[in-house]
Structures are given as structure tokens and as C-alpha cells.
Amino acid sequence: MRPEWLAPLAAVSWLLCLLLACAGIGRMLARICLAVGALLLIIAALWQLPTGLAMPVLAAPWGPMGSMRFMLAPDALWLLLFGAIAAFFATALGTTSFRWRSWCAGAALSMLGALGCFGLQDAVSFLVAWEVMSLGGAVLLIGEKLGDTCEGHGLFFMLSLLEVGAVALLAAMLMLMHSAGAIDFDSFVGVGAAFATWRRVVIGLLLLIGFGAKLGLLPFYEWYPGAYGQGSGASGALLSGVVLNAAFFALARAFTNWLPSDVALAIITVAVGVFSAILAVLYAFQESDWRRLLAFSSAENAAIAVTMLGASQLFRGEGLAALAGLSFAVALLHLAGHALAKGALMLAADGAYRASGKYELIQRGLLRRSPWLYGIGVVFASMSLAAMPPQAGFVSEWFTFQTLFQGFHLAGMAGRLTLSLAGAGMALTAAIAFATFVKLAGLGILGDAPKISPGAGHGHAWATGLLGLAVLALAVGMPWWLSAVDSAVHARFADVSAVPLHDGLILVPLTNTFAFISPTKLVIVCPLLALLPLALLGLSRRRHRLRRVGVWFGGLPKPAHGTTTPLAFSNAMRTFYAFIYRPTDDVEQEQNHSEYFVQEMRHSARVSPLFEAAVFRTPTRIVQSMAKALGPLQSGHMNIYLGMVGVLLVLILALGLT
Known part of the structure; x- marks a missing residue:
């Protein structure tokens, strides 16, 4: 069997799952179909990536508009591979909700739409796939109701903002189709070179809004916590992995292939990415729910990738092809590590829910009660998202800083200043992300465990552990993985012959005279260096008796539950950034027969929320006012309906007589 046939087989497997879910039969078989489809994509990507070539084109009739073509480029294969790995474990375990039918149907639609966004090569079929992916996300979440948004506010907020993005995306596609005179993406290549600068910027902003609505760029990241907080961790793993990667791939293809590099658009993209990352991670730090915290973190990591895409366009606009390729490669590396780490933590959240019935970050001793792989996965994934060595997130963020530091190669002052400020913004983001994932790991899995408290199940422990180990394997094997990244960059940037990102086992940003690291060697050296403090600890234990004392509580008696709460951990940051958070504190009292x-x-x-009042509240009130004014039309009175039909009949007759 040839590798190009594995993707259609995956689509067939998901269609079978969709049919089973609609019929309401075969719950286990439906999950198997979902997992088999993801596994087929993993095999296809691993088969094709070493060749450095795009997957051969598959064509099917598409009515009067010609044929519908499907082809997976090397960068699409790269992003699809790591998204599919997380999707495989998520679909194999399934949702923690009992409503499996809508979840399986939504998962099938989401992955079908994402596969179409990765591979379809014309505007019409791409837009259909984009809407199918959005619809799948809604169906995925609508039946779970595992959070405090059971009324569906978060879900409808998500759909409304995604439709705003869809309208912007449709407008951009129509403008490109009108100029190219065709719907095929190949005809879009280079068409923007003939545009005036203002028109290129307008189309670029429409594309940034359209794809950014799903990537969680500001102000669209505010739908993330409400939607993710309604579903399970398995849903979050799909949305943060394959769906988010598909949205970034679509934006990257549009910017690199369709529009020539424009300095103004590149600066706007970098600015939007940096501010989105800072705001998203600030709000992530304040969350006390596994899913909502990880949702904001997904928006933050997507924003970092978009920042590097903007930097790539900035370098390319001044003819620095090698640095442009480096920036794009860093974005691909970052999203690969993010998909694995976020999948691990989302499934760890489901393990915590199965143990306690809550997704709240509370020290309940999960580490002590769960299989050892669970703790390994949570720690490794948290280290990666906190950019701690030697994990994959550390590698990609190190490359991010090294790329931004090379802004001095730019000739324009605007570009230099943009990348300098972007570096400062990324440093702030990394610092807050470090604290955020210390909070998640410390409050999520540590603490004293009640004797009757169960731990995470073996299925979620194995999935979390294997994904966490995959994050480490990505970092350790980076010198070998980078060959696939190099081919993906070369396929997207024809003017870049090679992007030297490693020198043997040493990772370098184009040259080893600027900076270097080696996560492969760190994995060997760090355990050896740890032998010295362990030896000192052993000697001190032999000479000094171990003494256990109680925790200091400010001179007060020890409380019944002396654990760190999410509010206590994050309150200092909330006070310092009060001008962003605008915190509120409410105290409710309930009296017993007397006010005393x-x-x-x-x-x-x-x-x-920062944008809820300034941006979203006014349109919401307008729609609610219109609905209230039109409410009498749905009164249910027959006379009103007959009157409406009579008025409509008179209008039709009047139009016919004129």
C-alpha cells in the first residue's frame, strides 16, 4: 500500500465512526474507528516525512469546478503527525462523560475537517472543511456538560466568534479568487505581488482574523476557557492538537505562499502574537481548573508560533531567507512539542476527574495514589510547557529567543525595534508560564492523599506517561527530527536551500558561533551531575538524624486543611497586575435564624475578561435587543401568523404588478 492512501482510509474510518454515533450503536467500535484513523495518519506521516517530499496528489471530481485535489505538504505532515499522536490517545480513552454519541460524532467531524484543512487545495472545499472542523468542535462539546457552563454560554460564545472569523476568511478568499480568476490555491501563489500595499495589508488582516479566531489570538482567546471548561480533557487534547495545528498551517500557507512579505503586515502579526501570548498566560495563571488553565495555555503557545511566523515574514521581506526559514522552523518545532505536552496534561486532567469527580486544582495526593507513569507524564509535560531543560518546550523557546535576538540583521529600525520588544514580551511570557505550570503540577498532583481516595486510572496514567515520554524523546532526538523540519522549510520557502539547525548533537541557530545547546547531551550529563548532591544528601543523613517538624502557620494553630490553594498561589500576581485582571472579591453569608x-x-x-466589556458586550446587547423586539413574532398566536402571511401575499402581488 502506498502512503497517500492512508489518509483516505483514515477519513473512511472516521466516517464509519460518525455513522455508528448517529445510529447510537457500537460505543467501543466507534472509539476504535477514531483511534485507528489517527494511527493511520501517524503511519502515513512517519512513512513520508523521511523522503522530504510532499505526499502525492489525489484528485476527485468536483462538479463543474473541475477536480478536488488532496495533497499533504511536508510541513502539513509534520504538524499532523504530532497532533495525531495526541489524538490517538484521546480517542482511544474517550470522553469522561456518559454522552458518548455526540462526542464521537464531534471528534470524527473535527478530525475530518482538520484533515481537509491540511490537504485540500482549493478555496471552496477548504472553506467547507473549515466549517466542518468548527461544527465538529461544537458537537464534541455540546453533549458533555462537565463544567459550570451547562447553559451553553461558553459554547455559543465560541461559535459566534468562530463565525466572525469565518466571515473574515470568506472575504479574504473572495478577494484572492477575484484577483486570481480561479479557486485553486496554486493560482493564489504570488497573486498578491500586484496588489497595492493597503490591499495586501487588508487581506492579511482578514486572514489573521479568520485563522486567529481558532488560534486564540486576541481578542478571540476569550472563548477558550468557556468552551474547554465545558468538555473533557480528551476534547481539549483534540482541540489543542490536531485542530490548532491545522489552523496554524492554513495561516502559514496563506502568508508564505499567497502574499508577498510586507513589513507592515509582519509587524502587526508579531505585535498581535506577543500581546496575545502575554495576556493568555496571565489569565492562565489565575485559573483553578485544569481545563481552563490549559485552554489559555493553548492560546499562549499558538500566539508564540504566530509571533515566529510574523518574524519569518519580517526577515523574508528584507531578503534574509535563512533567518526567515529559521523562524518558520522554530514555529513548527514549538507546535510539535506543544501538541504532545498539552495532550498529556489534558488526559491527566481526565485522570484527576475520574479520581475525584472534579477538574479543580486541589492538592489531593494524586501522585501517591496513581501509577508512577502518571506523575512522570505530568512532570515532563509541565516542564516542557514551562520551557525547562531538557524538554522539547525548552528547545523551541530557546530557538525562539535566539531567532528574535538576530533582529539586528534587519536594516529597518521598525523591524529591529519590533523584534527587540518581542523578545522582551516572550521573556515575560516564559516567566509567567513557568509559574503557571509549577502551580498546575504542585496543586494538581501533590499533597496528602486521603486513605479512601482513588488515583488516576491505569488507562489515563499510561496515556499521560507515554505522551510525557514522547515530549522527552522529541527533545533528545532533535538532531534527527530536524532533518524533517528542514525539508518542510525548504518546501515552503523555495529560496532557502537548507537551514542548519544542528552541528552533530549540538543545536545551533544557523551557526555555532552565535549560540548552542544540546538536549541530547543534557539527558546524559544532568543525571551524572545529580550524583553529587545525592551523595552529599546521603552523607548528611548518616551524620545528622532526620528531624520532622510541623509547618509554620504564622504562630497560629495548624488548620484542618493546611494545603496551598490556587488563590493563595496566584494572589500576588493578581494584585500586581490588577490593572489587567480587574479582580473582584465576593463574600456571601448565610445566617441561621438570626443575623448575629x-x-x-x-x-x-x-x-x-479584558475584552468582554470593551469589545463583545455591545454587540451582544444589540443582538439581545433585536431578539426582544422580534420576540412577538414568535408568540404562537394564529392571528399574528395569518397577518404576516397576508402582508407577505400583498407584497408579492405588488411586486408582480409593478
Whole structure:
């Protein structure tokens, strides 16, 4: 069998899952079909990536518009591979909700749409696949209701913002199709060279809005926590992996192939990416729910990749092809590590839910009660997303800084200043992300475990552990993985012959005279260096008796539950950045027959969304006012409906007589 036939077989497997879910039969078989489809894509990508070539084109009749072509480029294969690995474990385990039918149908639609976004080669079929992917995400979440958004507010907010993006995307595609005179993507290549600067910027902004709505760029990241917080971790693994990677691939193809590099558009893209990353990680730090925290983190990591895409266009606009290729390669590396790490933590969240019935970050001793692979996976994935060595996230963020530091090669002052400020913004993002994942790992899996408390199940422990080990394997094997990245860059940038990113086992940003690291050697050296403090610890234990003392509580008696809470961990940052968070504190008291005797006191602390009041509230009120004004039309009175039909009949007769 040839590798190009594996993707259609994966689509057939997902269609079978969709049929089973709609019929309501074969729950286990439906999940097997989902997992088999993801596995087929993994095999196809691993088969084709070493060749350095795109997957051969498959064509099918597409009515009067010619044939519908499907082809996976090397960068599409790269992003699809790591998204599919996370999707395989997520679909094999399934949702933690009992409503499996809508979840399986939504998962099948999401992955079918994502596969279409990766491979379809014309505007019409791509837009159909894009909408199918959005519809699949809604169906995926609509039946789970595992959070406090059971009314569906988060889901409808997601759909409304995604449709705003879809309208912007449609407008950009129509403008490109009108100029190219065809719907095929090949005809879009270079068509923007004849545009005026303002028109290129307008089309670029429409594409940034259209794809950024799904990537979580500002202000669209505000739909992430509400939607993710309604579903399971398995849903989050799909949305943060294959779906997010598909959206980035579509944006990268549009910017690199269809529009010539424009300095103004590149600066806007970098600015949007940096501010999105900072705001998303600031809000992630304040969350006390596994899924909502990881949702904001997904928006942050997507924004980092978009920042590097903007830097790539900035370098390319000044003829620095090698640096442009380096920036694009860094974005691919970052999303690969993110898909694996985020899949591990999303499934770890499902393990925590199965153990306690909650997704809340509470120290309940999961590490002590769960299989050892669970803790390994959570720690390795958290280290990667916190950019700690030697994990994959550390490698990609190190490359990010080394690329931004080379902004001095740019001739224009605007470009130099943009990349300098972007480096500062990425440093702030990395610092807050470090604290965020210390919080997630410390509050999520540590603490004393009640004797009757169960741990995460073996299935989620194995999935979390294997994905965490895959993150480490990606970092350790980076010198070999980079050959696939190099072919992906060369396929997207024809003017870049090679991007030297490693010198043997040493990783370098184009040259080893600028900077270098080696995660492959770090994995060997770090355990050896750890022998010295371990030996000192052993000697001190032999000379000094171990003494256990209680925790200091400010001179007060030890409370019943002396654990660190999410609010206590993040309150200092909330106070410092109060101008962004605008925090609110509410205290409710419940009296028992008298106002002098308080039976229960409840305290809640929240942060306010930054764009909800300034951007989204006014359109929401307009729509609600229009719905209220048109409400009498749905009164149910027969006389009103007959009157409407009569008025419509008169209008039709009047138009016919004129």
C-alpha cells in the first residue's frame, strides 16, 4: 500500500465512526474507528516525512469546478503527525462523560475537517472543511456538560466568534479568487505581488482574523476557557492538537505562499502574537481548573508560533531567507512539542476527574495514589510547557529567543525595534508560564492523599506517561527530527536551500558561533551531575538524624486543611497586575435564624475578561435587543401568523404588478 492512501482510509474510518454515533450503536467500535484513523495518519506521516517530499496528489471530481485535489505538504505532515499522536490517545480513552454519541460524532467531524484543512487545495472545499472542523468542535462539546457552563454560554460564545472569523476568511478568499480568476490555491501563489500595499495589508488582516479566531489570538482567546471548561480533557487534547495545528498551517500557507512579505503586515502579526501570548498566560495563571488553565495555555503557545511566523515574514521581506526559514522552523518545532505536552496534561486532567469527580486544582495526593507513569507524564509535560531543560518546550523557546535576538540583521529600525520588544514580551511570557505550570503540577498532583481516595486510572496514567515520554524523546532526538523540519522549510520557502539547525548533537541557530545547546547531551550529563548532591544528601543523613517538624502557620494553630490553594498561589500576581485582571472579591453569608449567627460564609474571587466589556458586550446587547423586539413574532398566536402571511401575499402581488 502506498502512503497517500492512508489518509483516505483514515477519513473512511472516521466516517464509519460518525455513522455508528448517529445510529447510537457500537460505543467501543466507534472509539476504535477514531483511534485507528489517527494511527493511520501517524503511519502515513512517519512513512513520508523521511523522503522530504510532499505526499502525492489525489484528485476527485468536483462538479463543474473541475477536480478536488488532496495533497499533504511536508510541513502539513509534520504538524499532523504530532497532533495525531495526541489524538490517538484521546480517542482511544474517550470522553469522561456518559454522552458518548455526540462526542464521537464531534471528534470524527473535527478530525475530518482538520484533515481537509491540511490537504485540500482549493478555496471552496477548504472553506467547507473549515466549517466542518468548527461544527465538529461544537458537537464534541455540546453533549458533555462537565463544567459550570451547562447553559451553553461558553459554547455559543465560541461559535459566534468562530463565525466572525469565518466571515473574515470568506472575504479574504473572495478577494484572492477575484484577483486570481480561479479557486485553486496554486493560482493564489504570488497573486498578491500586484496588489497595492493597503490591499495586501487588508487581506492579511482578514486572514489573521479568520485563522486567529481558532488560534486564540486576541481578542478571540476569550472563548477558550468557556468552551474547554465545558468538555473533557480528551476534547481539549483534540482541540489543542490536531485542530490548532491545522489552523496554524492554513495561516502559514496563506502568508508564505499567497502574499508577498510586507513589513507592515509582519509587524502587526508579531505585535498581535506577543500581546496575545502575554495576556493568555496571565489569565492562565489565575485559573483553578485544569481545563481552563490549559485552554489559555493553548492560546499562549499558538500566539508564540504566530509571533515566529510574523518574524519569518519580517526577515523574508528584507531578503534574509535563512533567518526567515529559521523562524518558520522554530514555529513548527514549538507546535510539535506543544501538541504532545498539552495532550498529556489534558488526559491527566481526565485522570484527576475520574479520581475525584472534579477538574479543580486541589492538592489531593494524586501522585501517591496513581501509577508512577502518571506523575512522570505530568512532570515532563509541565516542564516542557514551562520551557525547562531538557524538554522539547525548552528547545523551541530557546530557538525562539535566539531567532528574535538576530533582529539586528534587519536594516529597518521598525523591524529591529519590533523584534527587540518581542523578545522582551516572550521573556515575560516564559516567566509567567513557568509559574503557571509549577502551580498546575504542585496543586494538581501533590499533597496528602486521603486513605479512601482513588488515583488516576491505569488507562489515563499510561496515556499521560507515554505522551510525557514522547515530549522527552522529541527533545533528545532533535538532531534527527530536524532533518524533517528542514525539508518542510525548504518546501515552503523555495529560496532557502537548507537551514542548519544542528552541528552533530549540538543545536545551533544557523551557526555555532552565535549560540548552542544540546538536549541530547543534557539527558546524559544532568543525571551524572545529580550524583553529587545525592551523595552529599546521603552523607548528611548518616551524620545528622532526620528531624520532622510541623509547618509554620504564622504562630497560629495548624488548620484542618493546611494545603496551598490556587488563590493563595496566584494572589500576588493578581494584585500586581490588577490593572489587567480587574479582580473582584465576593463574600456571601448565610445566617441561621438570626443575623448575629453566621451558619456559612462563601468567598469567591474572580478576574474580569479584558475584552468582554470593551469589545463583545455591545454587540451582544444589540443582538439581545433585536431578539426582544422580534420576540412577538414568535408568540404562537394564529392571528399574528395569518397577518404576516397576508402582508407577505400583498407584497408579492405588488411586486408582480409593478
